[in-house]
Amino acid sequence: MIDVTINRKSSGNIHSFEISGHAFFANRGKDIVCAGVSAVSIGAINAVHALTGVTPEIGQGEDGFLRCVLPDLPEDVNEKVQLLLEGMVISLQTIEEDYGKYINITFKKQEVE
Known part of the structure; x- marks a missing residue:
């Protein structure tokens, strides 16, 4: 299963996201x-990079x-x-609606910014 975690600040803004795993819906x-x-x-x-010039930290x-x-950011x-x-x-939510057996999205909110 693919696990997606969207991390939001207390303001509701997205601060980061992580994706891991494999769907195993079909062969590689x-x-x-x-x-x-x-x-x-x-x-x-x-x-984000092309339209705003912002380079996020990527792992x-x-x-x-x-x-x-x-x-x-300003x-x-x-x-x-x-x-x-x-x-x-x-x-991603649209993919989850159709293929929920293979992808799970979790939202987390930080209490302090």
Whole structure:
């Protein structure tokens, strides 16, 4: 199963996200769930960088691990970044609605910023 964790600040803004695991929906190279999650998450990170100039801290590893942490940003830039990341969340939730047996999304909220 793919586990997605979206970490929000107490304000509700996304601070970071982590993705790990494999869907095992189909054989390697034919797994549309893994491909969809990868395309949505990497696409969001690329969009943040290309459209806002912000370079998040990225960590990648084995077993499909991806971690993205946002730096502190000016409010005007943060609004744009948040919109892009909320779009990613909606896309991931759409995948979860159709393939919930293979992906689980968890939201965590920090109490202190």
